[in-house]
Amino acid sequence: MTPQLEVQLIAVIIAAACALPGVFLVLRRMAMLSDAISHTVLLGIVLAYLISNSLASPLLFVGTAAMGVITVWLVEMVSGSRLVREDAAIGLVFPALFSIAVLLISRYTGNIHLDTDSVLLGELAFAPFDRIELLGIDLPRALIFGGGALILNAILLALFYKELKLATFDPALAATLGFSPAIIHYGLMTSVSLTAVTAFDAVGSILVIALMVAPPATAYLLTDRLPRMIGLSVAIGVAAALSGYWVARWFDVSIAGAMATMAGIGFGAAWLFAPQRGIVAQALQHRSRRERFAVQMLTLHLLNHESTGDAAIECHPRHLIEELRWPPAFANAIVRRAEQSGLVRRQGDVLCLTEQGRALARDL
Known part of the structure; x- marks a missing residue:
């Protein structure tokens, strides 16, 4: 050797x-x-x-x-x-x-x-x-x-x-x-x-x-x-x-x-x-949790204002920036995620809950 x-x-x-x-x-x-x-x-x-x-x-x-x-x-x-x-x-x-x-x-x-x-x-x-x-x-x-x-x-x-x-x-x-x-x-x-x-x-x-x-x-x-x-x-x-x-x-x-x-x-x-404890994984998990919570907040907001007289204003994507104080890029990302998840759909310029989104908001 x-x-x-x-x-x-x-x-x-x-x-x-x-x-x-x-x-x-x-x-x-x-x-x-x-x-x-x-x-x-x-x-x-x-x-x-x-x-x-x-x-x-x-x-x-x-x-x-x-x-x-x-x-x-x-x-x-x-x-x-x-x-x-x-x-x-x-x-x-x-x-x-x-x-x-x-x-x-x-x-x-x-x-x-x-x-x-x-x-x-x-x-x-x-x-x-x-x-x-x-x-x-x-x-x-x-x-x-x-x-x-x-x-x-x-x-x-x-x-x-x-x-x-x-x-x-x-x-x-x-x-x-x-x-x-x-x-x-x-x-x-x-x-x-x-x-x-x-x-x-x-x-x-x-x-x-x-x-x-x-x-x-x-x-x-x-x-x-x-x-x-x-x-x-x-x-x-x-x-x-x-x-x-x-x-x-x-x-x-x-x-x-x-x-x-x-x-x-x-x-x-x-x-x-x-995969679980790394800094990158934790950052991604934190981001995912933040976005999931934001989607839940969006469904609650839409449920509270749907079928009301001010729904056209309250349910407009631009209003999320003012009401929930979200940055424009973040608000657009949350709306897209909610749409991709089948929770929200658009009717013209207004956001509306789907049956799935309405059920989630009521559970919350």
């Missing part, structure tokens, strides 16, 4: 691994917390390294998972005091823990490959050169650890799908049925922490955040069904990873930056053009 294919495979696996827990972060409106965890686990890495003196020690995974849980606990403790809101609590906790990690790195780990640039930005192009042997096969370390994170997240999702779904949409009901929303919450945050640290060395925390938030947020705009949202989130993350790699190759730019950019472009496209 060539290094180029290995880079793409690593990116695809990490994107899928990040998308699975990311769906529930987006649904719980906890995207900012994923940002915090993706930075504060650096402190867990540093502390574990200082204890074990090895970047390959399993203690690093324990430290990162523990630091992710500690971050969530500190945020909830600060926000639970009700003196500050949750977003402010996140803004207080994660810079403090991340800053401690940066200070420890600059003070004690200046001569090893553990620095803030590699953790924040990563470099996927170098990932194929850091290799280990698994079952007699020489593979990139990032591929093995990323694949492990993906398999672990998929297993946890399959085993605890019902509990995650219930605790996400109705925590009170989950507690009533005997499930502990707190345990499910901390379990999800532990999964997020482990996923973040497995991707650190290859892609950096910035891309981890992008892949954990942008694809699920995009999928959220495209569907209301949770299984479909999970599938779409993984597919969008994979598409962002592959398209980002080729964009980076064509324009000779950062691979991680290009992938994050493509994830953002995907979200922007869905934000604008999603």
